[in-house]
Amino acid sequence: xxxxxxxxxxxxxxxxxxxxxxxxxxxxxxxxxxxANHPHHNPGKVSQPVGPVYTVDSxxxxxxLRASPDSEAIRKSLLWLLDRIPEIASPEYPSPTMFDDQxxxxxxxxxxxxxxxxxxxxVGFAPVRERVPDESFWGRLLAETGNLMDTDVRCLLVQRxxxxxxxxxxxxxxxxxxxxxxxxxxxxxxDIEPLVLAADERLTGLRALAVWALRWCGSSARxxxxxxxxxxxxxxxxAAQRVLxxxxxxxxxxxxxxxxxxxxxxxxxxxxxxxxxxxxxxxESVFHVxxxxxxxxxxxxxxxxxxxxxxHSRYSASAFEIECVLYAETCPRCGGTADS
Numbered sequence: 001x002x003x004x005x006x007x008x009x010x011x012x013x014x015x016x017x018x019x020x021x022x023x024x025x026x027x028x029x030x031x032x033x034x035x036a037n038h039p040h041h042n043p044g045k046v047s048q049p050v051g052p053v054y055t056v057d058s059x060x061x062x063x064x065l066r067a068s069p070d071s072e073a074i075r076k077s078l079l080w081l082l083d084r085i086p087e088i089a090s091p092e093y094p095s096p097t098m099f100d101d102q103x104x105x106x107x108x109x110x111x112x113x114x115x116x117x118x119x120x121x122x123v124g125f126a127p128v129r130e131r132v133p134d135e136s137f138w139g140r141l142l143a144e145t146g147n148l149m150d151t152d153v154r155c156l157l158v159q160r161x162x163x164x165x166x167x168x169x170x171x172x173x174x175x176x177x178x179x180x181x182x183x184x185x186x187x188x189x190x191d192i193e194p195l196v197l198a199a200d201e202r203l204t205g206l207r208a209l210a211v212w213a214l215r216w217c218g219s220s221a222r223x224x225x226x227x228x229x230x231x232x233x234x235x236x237x238x239a240a241q242r243v244l245x246x247x248x249x250x251x252x253x254x255x256x257x258x259x260x261x262x263x264x265x266x267x268x269x270x271x272x273x274x275x276x277x278x279x280x281x282x283x284e285s286v287f288h289v290x291x292x293x294x295x296x297x298x299x300x301x302x303x304x305x306x307x308x309x310x311x312h313s314r315y316s317a318s319a320f321e322i323e324c325v326l327y328a329e330t331c332p333r334c335g336g337t338a339d340s
Contacts (some may be wrong), residue, residue, distance in 0.1 A: 108179025174209025
């Protein structure tokens with residue numbers, strides 16, 4: 001078996017002659033690269049990229065090789081998938097690139113504001129709900145081969161499938177909590193705090209993941225982190241202590257990105273179109289794309305798309321709305337003139 005798992009590019013239905021047909025990218029080492037679109041995770045053959053492409057490091061851990069491509073179609077697909085993540089997990093090959101988790105993580109990395117409602121729904125899941133019938137990976141293995149095994153092995157599989165039922169949504173809920181924190185900052189604290197303070201001893205993993213998510217919530221999260229650092233559960237306390245003490249992961253305030261300059265060359269006569277950015281952390285900002293007078297709508301739309309890509313990059317892919325306002329003299333939003 002390849003060192004990272006059988007859910008690799010070499011066994012994927014999107015693999016063709018050392019190339020990924022889904023992402024339109026070359027595959028150099030097909031049995032050592034992985035993504036969530038593999039049929040082990042994606043039996044429905046979702047035709048948009050889900051998350052990054054991974055490889056394995058010297059310790060056989062999956063690390064990002066290539067980031068996910070970004071487009072309006074991909075974002076819409078991930079939002080559609082997010083809204084359909086069930087409270088009871090579907091059967092899936094166990095690996096670091098579980099499908100639902102990759103959907104959640106990617107939307108969080110992009111800080112996609114439209115994902116907030118879906119993420120809050122997942123944070124509110126019952127993490128230890130039983131699955132009946134047991135369709136976990138281990139449960140299916142037990143059902144298919146249990147009669148061929150001795151009693152001790154059957155008991156081990158029963159125990160493992162019960163453990164998976166208990167933790168599978170803890171991991172997914174923890175990923176959703178972190179994605180929510182990346183998008184909302186301190187605004188996610190009311191959603192995350194109940195997970196951190198949960199009294200159920202079965203939720204140690206979820207509590208630690210929720211603590212880790214607080215590193216995106218700024219100084220407002222410090223009282224919760226200090227309380228968690230004194231928690232009797234070592235795993236939870238250790239996570240809180242690390243966030244409090246490690247400068248690389250401690251709570252930090254967000255900084256506003258530098259302004260975007262889309263001005264034309266000096267002396268160019270222009271018309272302008274407004275791009276209104278609605279950002280939950282930075283408020284409302286208005287940018288302009290400058291185009292020569294008389295440029296047609298198709299070219300203007302293309303320029304707006306380029307500006308949109310710049311905003312995505314500078315704002316860490318924060319969500320925004322486009323309001324296209326054409327004018328030749330005075331901008332109704334900022335009062336600027338065509339030659340300003």
